[in-house]
Amino acid sequence: MPIVTIQVTREGTTPGAPSITAEEKAALIKGSSELLRDVLGKPLESTFVVIEEIDTDNWGWGGLPVQEFRHRRAARTG
Template sequence: MPIVTVQVTREGTTPERNSVTAEEKAAIIQGVSQVLLDVLNKPLESTYVVIEEVELENWGWGGLPTRQYRRILADAAAKSRS
């Protein structure tokens, strides 16, 4: 019985959103389950998918908190355009 944990950032794709919708979560569950069926022949009814939403403050990359790293990227992009 596979158990798959999917972590997604808790931020919306538009300004008024701050989480993943129920419909998006359903699509993730369906898609991940289908991949395990297609690749490993694991039946859909025996596959568990757990979705964890991670607050923006709780993740980062490039050795920095996400907001700080994005600010650096935005500043660099602005400089390259000017």
């Protein structure tokens, strides 16, 4: 039973609003399931897909919260 986890950042969205539409989520689920079927021979009905929407304050980059990392990078290249 394969389990696929897709994490999508919520960048550019209103707090509390979904970052991707229901149609986009359905396409991700379908595409991921079909990929596992085509590559590994896994039946569609045995594949689980989990989509997580991650707020930007809940992830980091380069050892820093992502917003701080971007601020510092912009200051260096500015």
